[in-house]
Amino acid sequence: xxxxxxxxxxxxxxxxxxxxxxxxxxxxxxxxxxxxxxxxxxxxxxxxxxxxxxxxxxxxxxxxxxxxxxxxxxxxxxxxxxxxxxxxxxxxxxxxxxxxxxxxxxxxxxxxxxxxxxxxxxxxxxxxxxxxxxxxxxxxxxxxxxxxxxxxxxxxxxxxxxxxxxxxxxxxxxxxxxxxxxxxxxxxxxxxxxxxxxxxxxxxxxxxxxxxxxxxxxxxxxxxxxxxxxxxxxxxxxxxxxxxxxxxxxxxxxxxxxxxxxxxxxxxxxxxxxxxxxxxxxxxxxxxxxxxxxxxxxxxxxxxxxxxxxxxxxxxxxxxxxxxxxxxxxxxxxxxxxxxxxxxxxxxxxxxxxxxxxxxxxxxxxxxxxxxxxxxxxxxxxxxxxxxxxxxxxxxxxxxxxxxxxxxxxxxxxxxxxxxxxxxxxxxxxxxxxxxxxxxxxxxxxxxxxxxxxxxxxxxxxxxxxxxxxxxxxxxxxxxxxxxxxx
Ligand code: NAD
Numbered sequence: 001x002x003x004x005x006x007x008x009x010x011x012x013x014x015x016x017x018x019x020x021x022x023x024x025x026x027x028x029x030x031x032x033x034x035x036x037x038x039x040x041x042x043x044x045x046x047x048x049x050x051x052x053x054x055x056x057x058x059x060x061x062x063x064x065x066x067x068x069x070x071x072x073x074x075x076x077x078x079x080x081x082x083x084x085x086x087x088x089x090x091x092x093x094x095x096x097x098x099x100x101x102x103x104x105x106x107x108x109x110x111x112x113x114x115x116x117x118x119x120x121x122x123x124x125x126x127x128x129x130x131x132x133x134x135x136x137x138x139x140x141x142x143x144x145x146x147x148x149x150x151x152x153x154x155x156x157x158x159x160x161x162x163x164x165x166x167x168x169x170x171x172x173x174x175x176x177x178x179x180x181x182x183x184x185x186x187x188x189x190x191x192x193x194x195x196x197x198x199x200x201x202x203x204x205x206x207x208x209x210x211x212x213x214x215x216x217x218x219x220x221x222x223x224x225x226x227x228x229x230x231x232x233x234x235x236x237x238x239x240x241x242x243x244x245x246x247x248x249x250x251x252x253x254x255x256x257x258x259x260x261x262x263x264x265x266x267x268x269x270x271x272x273x274x275x276x277x278x279x280x281x282x283x284x285x286x287x288x289x290x291x292x293x294x295x296x297x298x299x300x301x302x303x304x305x306x307x308x309x310x311x312x313x314x315x316x317x318x319x320x321x322x323x324x325x326x327x328x329x330x331x332x333x334x335x336x337x338x339x340x341x342x343x344x345x346x347x348x349x350x351x352x353x354x355x356x357x358x359x360x361x362x363x364x365x366x367x368x369x370x371x372x373x374x375x376x377x378x379x380x381x382x383x384x385x386x387x388x389x390x391x392x393x394x395x396x397x398x399x400x401x402x403x404x405x406x407x408x409x410x411x412x413x414x415x416x417x418x419x420x421x422x423x424x425x426x427x428x429x430x431x432x433x434x435x436x437x438x439x440x441x442x443x444x445x446x447x448x449x450x451x452x453x454x455x456x457x458x459x460x461x462x463x464x465x466x467x468x469x470x471x472x473x474x475x476x477x478x479x480x481x482x483x484x485x486x487x
Pocket of ligand 1: 157158159160161162184185186187218219222223237238239240242243245246259260261262263293294295391419459463464
């Protein structure tokens, strides 16, 4: 059964595996279904790769590695630039596909396409910038030549919440560095990656440089690839438990891991903040992607003297949001990714209420088809509630109050995560001092968004290791060689 809301979104989307430049079915001939989360209907059935298909993809990536590394950086850069142009030309088509398989409103999907495309342009520019250096040894007896080379074939594993941007963020950096890749997209949202891979072919990426394997059994496919020894790097974006497992799997072959994992972002509002701006930023930090973002504001920590007013304003905004299918005009909030996510949010709200929180707006799944959850604001949420400790990944905003700034910093840091923190205050010097005390990879000062292709995105503590984007993003894909010369 293929459907439905807009069948044309599937036009030109390959439904097979990309191995060594050829589109082919899984060796077993098996397929799995991709759903439209707003209706629960099957959107498409795609090739279900088995471990043997994964190995064939690795064979192709390994065979292409030395040829791709030898392609002049300028040429690699121009291919990436053409890929950027193609994504821009296909902006509407990609955005509608993202909205269909992932559920986000199409207006937000446009934002993802723009953000995702930017990595292609950024790394097209970085491809020709990375180089080595020349140093004199301190004793004057020798020279030190430092150069960089591609690390080798990479396994890239992406989540479902940003189907294009998580793929471009990794692929663009890897290709710029001269690495070949096997991409394993999330089974919930593989269609965007498949379409993007076709655009990469059109842009001139040689056969075998980018291979894509879609599978319903990621552990069975990925573990043998990491154990093989030819994969030299795993770049993963996803949950912290899976990240831990992959780092352990990287151990025996000393494969270099980059891990972009979960978050539990504090959103701190001090009494001297511009409250309207804070609410505006809160809407972005909480509701981008329906709250299904690792960077989503997870805990609102608001100074007691302004907490009632902040909750009132945020509740009004959240309560007015329109739910609907991502492709329908006027939709502001799409569905969650699946039924389990919907059930889990219901449990988190019930647990918060059992711990003494009160529901200002929302609080439940609405009576309608699809995996929706009403935008929700909770007040007086204690630190012991699950919603304060776990990544929410949905449109639920828990508010906790504090009276001393030191208390806010202590609560903010009281988590194993450390991806991003948001801070609103009218005092710039105070903002910088406090930002230094937050245990996190990124801080947003008086704004609700940190993502930027030109910035080093990433976390500390259990939010991960390595950085994507910025000047740092390409480094993860490069090895260093130093040559000693008597001179
Ligand atoms: P997930 O960890 O369940 O899955 C992520 C990917 O890993 C998917 O492609 C999945 O198929 C694959 N996978 C699962 N088990 C695997 C295994 N044993 N071996 C190899 N691959 C495996 O995460 P998700 O639910 O898709 O995504 C949500 C999570 O991703 C959240 O925790 C979110 O915070 C995180 N995330 C982080 C960032 C970041 O940059 N830090 C960005 C987006 C999402």
